[in-house]
Amino acid sequence: MTESILDGGAVDGLRAAMAGDVMIPGDAGYEDACKVFNSMIAKRPALVAHCATTDDVVAAVNLARDRDLEVAVRSGGHSVAGLSICDDGLLIDLAGLKGVDVDPDAHVARTGGGVLWGEFDAVTQEHGLHTPGGRVTTTGVGGFTTGGGYGWTSSKHGLTCDNLVSAEVVTADGRVVTASETENEDLFWGIRGGGGNFGVVTRFDFRLHELGPIVLAGLALWPIDRAPEVLRAWRDYVAGAPDELSTACVVLTAPPEEFVPDHLKGQAALGMAAMYVGDPEEGAGVIQPLKDLGPEVDLIQPMPYTAFQAILDPSAPKGLRNYWRGEYLTGLSDGAIDTFAEHAPEVRGAGIPFSQMIIFRIGQGVSAIPDDATAFSHRDAEYLFHPISVWEDPADDDRVIAANRAFAEAMRPFSTGAAYLNFTADGDRVRDSYGAEKYKRLVAVKDNYDPENLFRGNQNIEPSHTTGEPALA
Numbered sequence: 001m002t003e004s005i006l007d008g009g010a011v012d013g014l015r016a017a018m019a020g021d022v023m024i025p026g027d028a029g030y031e032d033a034c035k036v037f038n039s040m041i042a043k044r045p046a047l048v049a050h051c052a053t054t055d056d057v058v059a060a061v062n063l064a065r066d067r068d069l070e071v072a073v074r075s076g077g078h079s080v081a082g083l084s085i086c087d088d089g090l091l092i093d094l095a096g097l098k099g100v101d102v103d104p105d106a107h108v109a110r111t112g113g114g115v116l117w118g119e120f121d122a123v124t125q126e127h128g129l130h131t132p133g134g135r136v137t138t139t140g141v142g143g144f145t146t147g148g149g150y151g152w153t154s155s156k157h158g159l160t161c162d163n164l165v166s167a168e169v170v171t172a173d174g175r176v177v178t179a180s181e182t183e184n185e186d187l188f189w190g191i192r193g194g195g196g197n198f199g200v201v202t203r204f205d206f207r208l209h210e211l212g213p214i215v216l217a218g219l220a221l222w223p224i225d226r227a228p229e230v231l232r233a234w235r236d237y238v239a240g241a242p243d244e245l246s247t248a249c250v251v252l253t254a255p256p257e258e259f260v261p262d263h264l265k266g267q268a269a270l271g272m273a274a275m276y277v278g279d280p281e282e283g284a285g286v287i288q289p290l291k292d293l294g295p296e297v298d299l300i301q302p303m304p305y306t307a308f309q310a311i312l313d314p315s316a317p318k319g320l321r322n323y324w325r326g327e328y329l330t331g332l333s334d335g336a337i338d339t340f341a342e343h344a345p346e347v348r349g350a351g352i353p354f355s356q357m358i359i360f361r362i363g364q365g366v367s368a369i370p371d372d373a374t375a376f377s378h379r380d381a382e383y384l385f386h387p388i389s390v391w392e393d394p395a396d397d398d399r400v401i402a403a404n405r406a407f408a409e410a411m412r413p414f415s416t417g418a419a420y421l422n423f424t425a426d427g428d429r430v431r432d433s434y435g436a437e438k439y440k441r442l443v444a445v446k447d448n449y450d451p452e453n454l455f456r457g458n459q460n461i462e463p464s465h466t467t468g469e470p471a472l473a
């Protein structure tokens with residue numbers, strides 16, 4: 001494959017056609033382009049198209065299609081499954097598609113396909129606006145939005161894909177099309193939860209909501225032996241709390257920071273992240289019952305929204321080995337809590353201190369959207385179980401991954417059986433995660449926009465002619 005690309009004049013042709021850089025092995029920048037968030041993924045494309053414009057993306061897509069190349073598309077490179085890089089083929093890197101243009105009157109932000117969430121928040125917050133986005137600033141808008149996207153404010157405003165008003169998409173045949181409620185509606189439905197299956201999204205237009213610049217938010221910590229009791233109290237309280245209250249609980253390793261009491265430092269602890277999506281003064285009374293649970297560390301206080309959006313950054317450095325799962329829970333029964341509290345400290349300890357065993361409370365902002373409105377599924381789940389294992393030494397791969405999988409197996413009686421694909425390291429959960437009917441509808445969109453499956457470096461929806469299975473008529 002590499003030879004045929006390099007011998008055919010394709011590299012020179014693509015260089016001439018693109019405003020952005022084209023890199024091959026040995027070029028400055030090529031090795032950096034091969035590095036993705038999860039260091040378990042070590043792949044080397046033959047060619048990297050560092051796109052700066054939509055036309056660059058068109059040129060790269062046309063080359064890939066005409067030469068039958070493997071394609072990987074990258075926005076922020078955070079796919080833990082390693083879906084934004086390939087061996088031998090063409091990496092279409094959108095990192096040059098920057099730019100966030102805010103229309104404060106229309107409450108819309110036109111956003112380049114390679115923008116990272118920290119960049120998005122910085123610009124939109126200048127206007128006191130936001131859309132639900134990544135909880136780590138270096139995640140890209142591309143994979144995040146096309147896969148759904150849960151942010152801290154989703155409990156109130158829905159998923160990121162629910163806040164997509166319109167998108168510009170380069171399809172497999174090299175056309176540049178608009179997808180919205182009134183243009184290419186099937187494509188618009190598919191890119192909101194169906195991943196990168198239908199084309200390369202070069203621009204996202206997001207609906208914006210007022211928030212900040214100051215929000216009431218932060219983290220709290222309890223000793224691990226209080227986990228069963230605090231988790232029950234949390235569950236009971238959030239069930240009746242307003243949508244503005246966004247929370248998650250996590251078993252983690254208490255950091256060696258000054259604000260952490262000595263007896264907790266380096267130990268397993270129960271953490272809680274909380275944010276009030278609204279006026280901080282109104283939020284004080286809503287958050288107080290969680291503070292009344294008596295954490296030993298309470299950092300929940302008024303702070304800039306952008307600071308809370310960056311609060312997890314130090315715990316998510318690029319370049320470590322990662323294995324993640326994202327399982328929807330049917331609820332949070334006492335059995336689920338006890339199983340979680342029993343296994344989480346040990347599974348956390350199998351990796352290094354960045355490992356975190358999380359349960360997110362999802363909220364009604366997500367469940368209020370009808371299930372058939374977008375390709376995204378499982379809106380009715382109230383909780384998402386998200387064990388993140390992180391480690392450094394390849395010799396530990398089998399042990400750490402086995403511990404994480406065993407944890408997910410122990411939680412299986414409490415899970416719906418479906419996964420949040422954006423959090424999922426394993427590539428075999430696609431059909432189950434959409435369900436049979438929605439999958440058929442996704443196949444119909446695939447048949448319409450990418451019948452030869454050029455875009456298959458993703459949580460893949462296969463076109464009907466390759467599987468013989470019918471799409472939705």
Ligand SMILES: Cc1cc2nc3c(=O)[nH]c(=O)nc-3n(C[C@H](O)[C@H](O)[C@H](O)COP(=O)(O)OP(=O)(O)OC[C@H]3O[C@@H](n4cnc5c(N)ncnc54)[C@H](O)[C@@H]3O)c2cc1C
Nearest residue numbers: 075076077078079083084135140142143144150196201458
């Ligand atoms: C540290 C960290 C924090 C995270 N936090 C959250 C969180 O708070 N909430 C949440 O829901 N998820 C979160 N995730 C998961 C995240 O949603 C997925 O990893 C997502 O794929 C990342 O988007 P990206 O653009 O960085 O991914 P990439 O790795 O660049 O791409 C992932 C997939 O999307 C496709 N893709 C990317 N851009 C485009 C595009 N413009 N058009 C078409 N296809 C495209 C790629 O081809 C690939 O298949 C987090 C992940 C990490 C590593």
